[in-house]
Amino acid sequence: MAEPFKNLINPRTVAHAGAHLQRVWPGFECQRFERQAGHGLDALEFKARAMQLADALEATLPSDFATACDLLEASLAPPLPLDAQGEPIALAADRQDEGLAGWVVWSMGEFVARRGVNGDVPRALACLHALTQRFSAEFAIRPLIQQHPGVVLPTLAEWASDPSAHVRRLVSEGSRPRLPWGLRLQALVADPAPTLPLLRVLQDDVSAYVRRSVANHLNDIAKDHPDLVARWVDEHLRGAAPQRTALLRHASRSLIKQGHAPTLAAWGLGLGLQGEAGLSLSTDHAAVGDDIGLHVTLRSTARTTQPLVVDYAVHHVRANGGTSPKVFKGWKLALGPGELRLLEKRHSLRPVTTRTLYPGSHRIDLLVNGQACASAHFELLP
Known part of the structure; x- marks a missing residue:
């Protein structure tokens, strides 16, 4: 120990x-x-x-x-x-x-x-x-x-x-x-x-x-002050050396996860997906302590390459029966013209000290450049 x-x-x-x-x-x-x-x-x-x-x-x-x-x-x-x-x-x-x-x-x-x-x-x-x-x-x-x-x-x-x-x-x-x-x-x-x-x-x-x-x-x-930081990134990213670019990306991490439009625009991610997105889960029932598989499909209808940040938000059930979303990091990629891309990830349902997991129906939203493009549901068992 x-x-x-x-x-x-x-x-x-x-x-x-x-x-x-x-x-x-x-x-x-x-x-x-x-x-x-x-x-x-x-x-x-x-x-x-x-x-x-x-x-x-x-x-x-x-x-x-x-x-x-x-x-x-x-x-x-x-x-x-x-x-x-x-x-x-x-x-x-x-x-x-x-x-x-x-x-x-x-x-x-x-x-x-x-x-x-x-x-x-x-x-x-x-x-x-x-x-x-x-x-x-x-x-x-x-x-x-x-x-x-x-x-x-x-x-x-x-x-x-x-x-x-x-x-x-x-x-x-x-x-x-x-x-x-x-x-x-x-x-x-x-x-x-x-x-x-x-x-x-x-x-x-x-x-x-x-x-x-x-x-x-x-x-x-x-x-x-999210808009202040978005303006800071937009100003200081121009002509930035790799070290400053890395710093600004780390500084932007919460705003990117939240889908803050001005920040996404500063990083060239202001456009939503030009194409189709799908999300399916490995199971529609899971217990606390399990994990669940996410299967994502992205199909481009654009004529140019699209820079994409693909995250997902889990709407956790709260003690009062309502839900609250928590955004998790997914993928950063460049989707080519007409390309079909398949992505997979395991999401853990193990308890953590900062969040209690309650049973009930949970929704997962697929976020592409901050915009919800697809959803799926699963039931978390007692």
């Missing part, structure tokens, strides 16, 4: 942090820190463990914020190296005596955010600049953005040209409006304009690590 994710923060993590903090400050109350950070750790889930470790830092680091930041920075390992694609490489076990890096830095960033949000914001940002090069400060910087945008956003604009890819990624990842696990930046949800100049600078970054964050940031914006 795989090790539970929460065990990435464990008693060894606590002891390691205490040892390095005492190394840089002999007066550090290491035993008190370990006792508080490690209390009842086994019963806590992952985020709760990180927050308890941050509580222990608050209780044991100096009350002077600048001094506390000095100590945190001194306890750090060298910045995490990057591979040839610009992706971070975790600190090797035989190098952990060099200082702190990895998940423990989440708790350190939380401490900086708590103390810094109502204190010395520039000193907090300087510390996060160091911390993010050993893990990520994407969670910690968000309260500072929320409370002090006039200070933080100009700093992020400077960091967009920082020599460190870790720091450049923080510019995009830390300011994402809807970062998973992170504080929602409601002002940027309502109006993402302040971060657009940052994304414009970073979308051609040499590091794939940074570019992927930009794509996810744009995908966040698309949830509330």
Whole structure:
């Protein structure tokens, strides 16, 4: 059985942090820190463990914020190296005596955010600049953005040209409006304009690590401002190099699945299928835990090749008896003039944590360039 994710923060993590903090400050109350950070750790889930470790830092680091930041920075390992694609490489076990890096830095960033949000914001940002090069400060910087945008956003604009890819990624990842696990930046949800100049600078970054964050940031914006992202794609796709094209496609993924017409048009997918489409299923009855086969036929009546994105929407039965659609990725293809294409796929009906499957009649719509072209039904058994 795989090790539970929460065990990435464990008693060894606590002891390691205490040892390095005492190394840089002999007066550090290491035993008190370990006792508080490690209390009842086994019963806590992952985020709760990180927050308890941050509580222990608050209780044991100096009350002077600048001094506390000095100590945190001194306890750090060298910045995490990057591979040839610009992706971070975790600190090797035989190098952990060099200082702190990895998940423990989440708790350190939380401490900086708590103390810094109502204190010395520039000193907090300087510390996060160091911390993010050993893990990520994407969670910690968000309260500072929320409370002090006039200070933080100009700093992020400077960091967009920082020599460190870790720091450049923080510019995009830390300011994402809807970062998973992170504080929602409601002002940027309502109006993402302040971060657009940052994304414009970073979308051609040499590091794939940074570019992927930009794509996810744009995908966040698309949830509330789909037409804005469609215009962004249309503008920046023209003459784009392959790396930028890949970024924009990843940024468009949710809008393409939703059949958002302006986004499809930006990708040359604005026209519906010129021809006929059919959808049949391998069975008309299935049980939870099974899978079901989709058989698709596409016949072109066009005189030119058609670029097509073929997805499908399953209308799941809800607890109240209604239905709600969920779009699943299918195929991307070029359908030649007069061509008949057969496509097959298995769709899993196994339960997942994000969706409960209820019995009843389910409809599957075949979506070609965002338009429903064919449908089929099956009964999900209790």
